Amino acid sequence: MAKKNESAFDRLLKKLTKATPIEQESSVKLDHDFDGIQELNNPLPPWWTAGFIITIIISVFYIFYYTVQGNDSQYDEFKREMAKAKTQVDAYKKAHNIVDANTVTLLTDKKALAEGKEIFLKNCAACHVADGGGLVGPNLTDNAWIYGCDIKDVFKVITNGTSKGMPPWKALGADKVQKVASYVLSLQGTKPAKPKAPQGKPCNKS
Ligand code: HEC
Incomplete structure (x- = not known):
């Protein structure tokens, strides 16, 4: 119609x-x-x-x-893709020296430590003093550590800060935090002009 x-x-x-x-x-x-x-x-x-x-x-x-045909379910597919992505991310991090609290290693080469020193003088010296002797922040040259003396511990403290006055430095980026953390540990045993009294526990790492 x-x-x-x-x-x-x-x-x-x-x-x-x-x-x-x-x-x-x-x-x-x-x-x-x-x-x-x-x-x-x-x-x-x-x-x-x-x-x-x-x-x-x-x-x-x-x-x-x-x-x-027995193909993967969406869940299996998701898990497989995530695992694949993780290996890619890990490979990328390795290739670009991007570290996190679990993979960070102590840097000992001169160039990295020199860069670490520069970062320290710019951002940290106000509280820890240029020679690391301590003022508002603790003495970083002695063998006493509040949060531990392993590079992973130091990396974590610098990245996240603490609730007692240490600001977080995540914004520097993992690469710079690794360098300044390595530099801090290189200060071990040096003699600052006015060392602050030890705080924390002695580091019993060999
Ligand atoms: C505003 C002051 C201030 C600045 C800036 C500062 N810190 Fe701290 N830092 C502190 C204080 C205070 C503590 C002690 C925190 C606590 O007891 O929880 C501390 C603790 C630390 C510790 C742990 C020491 C231990 O005994 O475990 C490290 C490592 C450290 N700071 C490194 C740095 C580095 C590296 C920088 C620069 C990137 C920096 N700090 C900048 C105040 C500061």
């Missing part, structure tokens, strides 16, 4: 929904009447039925893919 002034879009909509025109609604009206609320028996819209059938067809492929 195409009407003359109906556009192609209107006709398509009609095909996809199969909705009964309002003037013919009485033909699909069910004889329910709940306090004046009535029900129409419209057919399922063809667009919806088609979508439903397509999902059923697709599900057959998925069942085949996962059970017969």
Whole structure:
């Protein structure tokens, strides 16, 4: 019953929904009447039925893919991709000397220590004094350590700071923190002009 002034879009909509025109609604009206609320028996819209059938067809492929072929589930896939990404990140970190609290190593080459010294004089000397003797912050040259004397401990303290006055230096970047931490440890046993009294426990690392 195409009407003359109906556009192609209107006709398509009609095909996809199969909705009964309002003037013919009485033909699909069910004889329910709940306090004046009535029900129409419209057919399922063809667009919806088609979508439903397509999902059923697709599900057959998925069942085949996962059970017969035994492919990884999304969860396994996720785990595999994450493991792959981790090895890539580790390789990248290694190649670019990006360290974290678990992989940091003590640097001993002159260039790194010289850079560490520069960072120390710029950021740390105000509280720890240029020669590391200590003022607001503890003496960094003696054998006494509050948070431990391993490079990993020192790296962690400098990165995260403490609740008792040591600011966090994460913003310097792991590379610089590693250098300044290595420099701090290179001060061990040096003789500052005005050493602050030891704080913490003696370091019993050989
Ligand atoms: C605002 C002052 C201040 C600045 C700046 C500062 N520190 Fe500290 N630092 C402290 C204080 C105070 C402590 C002791 C914190 C505590 O007891 O929790 C400390 C502790 C430390 C410790 C731990 C010592 C131990 O015995 O375990 C290290 C290592 C250290 N600072 C290194 C640095 C480095 C490296 C810098 C520069 C990047 C720096 N600090 C900058 C005040 C400062």
